[in-house]
Amino acid sequence: MLKMSDSIEEAIALFSSEGNEYLEVRNDDGEVIGLLTLSALNEAIQQKGIDHSIERLIDRKDLIELQPLPKTIEENDYSKLIQSHVFEEIIHSLYDGVYITNQDGVTVAVNRAYERITGIKAQEVVGYHMEDLEKAGFISKSVSIEVLKEKRPITRMQTIKNERKIIVSGTPIFAEDQQVLYVINSVRDITELLRLKHEIEELQQVKSLRQSAKDMNSDMYHEILHSSIISEETFEIYELAERIAKTDVKVLIQGETGVGKTLIAKFIHEKSNRVKQPFFELNCGALPAALIEAELFGYVAGAFTGASAKGKKGLMELAHEGTLFLDEIGDLPLELQVKLLKVVEENKFIPVGSTEVKHVDVRVIAASHKNLKEMVAQGTFREDLYYRLSVVPLTISSLRHRRKEIIPLIDYYLEKCNEKYGYDKQFSLEALDTLSEYRWPGNIRELINVVERLVVTTKDPVIDVQHIPEECRTSYKDHLDTEEILPLKTAISKLERELIMRALKKYKTTRKAAEVLQVSQSTIVQKMKKWERDE
């Protein structure tokens, strides 16, 4: 915008920045009083030099008077234009599709690009009303009808014949009385664009997953395998895992939750020839059956209500040439076990809602905290799948059976947490003693959790027994593991010990504990002496 009081330099700068042939000139009240052309400015400079403001240089009569907007052409002129040979040539030469309807919503012309994009021929639509074409299923929702109703440009995404995605932009052409005469729709095919976008997203997903698996593990393996953290038994498992990693043999990892099954599965992938390809994991216990199927095998567009309109590749396909870790495989419903067996045996599967067979090369590593052999005996896990998956079974013991690892693991994670939070906390010997006696039902995951919690919540530099959560202060010796099968006699004495310890903790004295447990006080004292002797 140029004001009459502005300098010539400002006018020149505006001309060069906007690149226009003319500028609007306003008075001090901001009203547009005319247009200044570049040639008028040039002429004035030639005559009067450049040392002036616009006001002194340009006469009002040098400005072009503002004209009213050009008159809208008559309806007849348009229909003549649309039917003309030149117009036809013009619209056929366009790369995007063109679809024109009249004020009644009747198709009057389409170009060849439209026929190419949609596969719909001109003679199938020209002369027909959009509502009838909608009913006949040629298009999903007519943009022309919307434009006619709303009298404004509208853009919509549409699906043609359930496969191609197009963007339709409808623009109204008005008559002088503001009635819509025609709607010109430009139609652009974006199927290819969406496919490319989808591929890029998938690529990024794979890349970031691969990266995060790498970030998390590479240092850790080095640290735990080259330290005294793990016991000989665990070391042997890692050694065996490394030996079989290079082959494609199927591995079944069994062990309680939090013992390190996922870590071993990632380790096998890291040491295998598939390391440059993706590693994916799916917890079969965390999702309902229908979702597991969709996650694992993918689905095609419209396979089920709520499915993404573009369909989705399953992990089985995304993990092509890589590794797929199926955690909690015991929770996989029987009908999906059949589908999985097919992939494991023949490397092929069919996505949900599709008829196309996909071929993949995926190494499946399965894991379970349930006893799969027992499940086979009960008929809840397919025997054939069990044997296919467990060519090499790896069983990881629970932490309470790897007691030698507890203190080194506490030290390892204490150092990590101190580093993470910038502290220098230590455990007292008594605290370490208490924690090493604890059962750790959640295994290493629980241990990490407790250490982190203690580091951030304890004010003192030394973490002592009283800081340890109550539930972690019971000794595994005072606890009867209900999942364990023990000789009856041992189980009874364990239960007896657990009950007596619980009563002593609650009532503090042997007299009161004996009263509640309905035994003599001396029975309790004798039993406690015996435990001391046995330890």
Ligand SMILES: Nc1ncnc2c1ncn2[C@@H]1O[C@H](COP(=O)(O)OP(=O)(O)OP(=O)(O)O)[C@@H](O)[C@H]1O
């Ligand atoms: N030997 C080890 N040394 C140090 N940390 C370990 C070791 N094994 C496992 N961990 C850590 O313990 C945590 C639990 O391990 P992981 O997730 O592998 O257990 P999981 O058996 O797969 O558990 P879930 O069955 O619940 O999935 C992880 O943070 C892992 O990094």
